[in-house]
Amino acid sequence: MSGAAPAPVESLIGARIAERRAELGITLERLAAATGFSKGYLSKIENSRKVPPIGSLSRIAAALRTDITQLLHTPAEAGEGGGLSVVRAGERRPVVRGGTAFGYDYVSLADNRRDKKMEPFLFTFPSQIDKYVFFEHDGEEFMFVLSGRVEWQAGSRRLVLEPGDSIYFDARLPHRGRALDGEATAVVVTYSPKPAE
Amino acid sequence: MSGAAPAPVESLIGARIAERRAELGITLERLAAATGFSKGYLSKIENSRKVPPIGSLSRIAAALRTDITQLLHTPAEAGEGGGLSVVRAGERRPVVRGGTAFGYDYVSLADNRRDKKMEPFLFTFPSQIDKYVFFEHDGEEFMFVLSGRVEWQAGSRRLVLEPGDSIYFDARLPHRGRALDGEATAVVVTYSPKPAE
DNA sequence: ACAGAAAGTTTCCCATTGGACAATATCCGT
DNA sequence: ACGGATATTGTCCAATGGGAAACTTTCTGT
Numbered sequence: 001m002s003g004a005a006p007a008p009v010e011s012l013i014g015a016r017i018a019e020r021r022a023e024l025g026i027t028l029e030r031l032a033a034a035t036g037f038s039k040g041y042l043s044k045i046e047n048s049r050k051v052p053p054i055g056s057l058s059r060i061a062a063a064l065r066t067d068i069t070q071l072l073h074t075p076a077e078a079g080e081g082g083g084l085s086v087v088r089a090g091e092r093r094p095v096v097r098g099g100t101a102f103g104y105d106y107v108s109l110a111d112n113r114r115d116k117k118m119e120p121f122l123f124t125f126p127s128q129i130d131k132y133v134f135f136e137h138d139g140e141e142f143m144f145v146l147s148g149r150v151e152w153q154a155g156s157r158r159l160v161l162e163p164g165d166s167i168y169f170d171a172r173l174p175h176r177g178r179a180l181d182g183e184a185t186a187v188v189v190t191y192s193p194k195p196a197e
Numbered sequence: 198m199s200g201a202a203p204a205p206v207e208s209l210i211g212a213r214i215a216e217r218r219a220e221l222g223i224t225l226e227r228l229a230a231a232t233g234f235s236k237g238y239l240s241k242i243e244n245s246r247k248v249p250p251i252g253s254l255s256r257i258a259a260a261l262r263t264d265i266t267q268l269l270h271t272p273a274e275a276g277e278g279g280g281l282s283v284v285r286a287g288e289r290r291p292v293v294r295g296g297t298a299f300g301y302d303y304v305s306l307a308d309n310r311r312d313k314k315m316e317p318f319l320f321t322f323p324s325q326i327d328k329y330v331f332f333e334h335d336g337e338e339f340m341f342v343l344s345g346r347v348e349w350q351a352g353s354r355r356l357v358l359e360p361g362d363s364i365y366f367d368a369r370l371p372h373r374g375r376a377l378d379g380e381a382t383a384v385v386v387t388y389s390p391k392p393a394e
Numbered sequence: 395a396c397a398g399a400a401a402g403t404t405t406c407c408c409a410t411t412g413g414a415c416a417a418t419a420t421c422c423g424t
Numbered sequence: 425a426c427g428g429a430t431a432t433t434g435t436c437c438a439a440t441g442g443g444a445a446a447c448t449t450t451c452t453g454t
Contacts, residue, residue, distance in 0.1 A: 069266040109363040166306040191314040
């Protein structure tokens with residue numbers, strides 16, 4: 001054995017850094033100044049010619065105002081979308097994938113558009129969840145409660161949200177929610193660095 | 198130079214690995230066999246005497262059946278309120294910058310968190326806009342109408358949105374909106390590749 | 395089109411570090 | 425105490441992190 005499978009993580013780091021730097025719109029030179037590394041070295045890293053050790057990667061992440069884990073995960077995404085997508089209150093399409101399987105009902109609010117950065121849903125929390133599972137995925141999530149009271153748990157924090165309350169959190173925190181009385185609905189928008197694939 | 202600001206991440210990796218290995222109840226030798234590293238080296242890593250490069254850490258993570266990010270993540274994963282921000286309906290902070298200047302009122306729904314990918318707002322559309330200006334910025338935007346009827350214009354398209362309607366569009370399209378009768382409110386979430394700086 | 399500047403890439407090089415190996419130390423049970 | 429198992433440490437060589445600067449490419453402006 002020991003075929004020396006090249007670590008898959010390493011090859012993606014560079015791309016992620018480059019992508020993030022592009023997002024911030026800063027040059028290699030500025031990043032070099034911010035991190036203390038030479039621009040030549042940073043260039044090599046972005047092209048996967050060199051792999052920085054943890055500490056250095058951490059410094060780079062800090063300069064890019066990101067978390068180190070963000071740079072280790074997912075590859076790049078590209079593309080762009082033009083246009084505009086409307087979902088009328090009456091024309092919502094229920095999302096099938098696992099939807100009710102977990103005890104949740106949710107419908108996409110922009111399913112007729114692909115390659116978008118955010119994923120908006122309308123969530124309906126049931127009063128009871130038999131399969132008491134947590135969600136846990138990459139990216140970030142925003143939720144705005146429309147109706148009902150939601151008992152929400154993210155990480156170790158548990159709180160009750162009422163209509164009009166909103167919450168923003170790192171989606172890697174295991175999270176779940178249930179309606180406290182009857183039913184509850186919320187607008188949920190997720191951002192995921194990972195494209196749909 | 199090189200005052201060697203010790204990266205905070207590095208010192209925790211070893212502890213996390215040791216902790217995880219203890220969880221699995223396996224010996225250094227077994228881990229050595231699984232990863233291909235010498236047990237001596239692994240010992241040094243656990244005692245923060247050495248810091249493995251990304252690829253090696255990845256192999257270790259695989260052998261421990263964990264994700265590499267778990268090993269980097271601080272051991273205090275449970276407990277802290279980090280990564281989560283709640284804004285109660287009664288505690289919204291109005292956003293000052295330009296808010297009413299454009300004839301719009303809006304409040305941030307996650308202002309106590311920085312470096313986030315999405316920017317959620319609660320928008321209030323007035324019945325009349327004297328300065329009939331367009332918004333036009335980078336990124337993408339999602340809007341969910343809560344109350345009232347909104348005449349919305351994006352690019353060349355003009356449409357009327359009612360409560361429960363939602364729209365997703367490229368924010369580079371010049372866009373604007375106004376309430377048709379009385380007032381209208383909407384949840385707006387924007388994604389912008391470039392943070393404010 | 396051309397010159398100059400700015401952003402990015404590559405070459406060369408050395409100081410640092412990864413990581414194996416063997417020796418030593420610690421912790422059991424009998 | 426002894427023997428066996430697991431963990432730590434010193435030594436050392438090969439590998440690599442990472443700088444300096446030359447080089448190339450892309451963006452200006454005129």
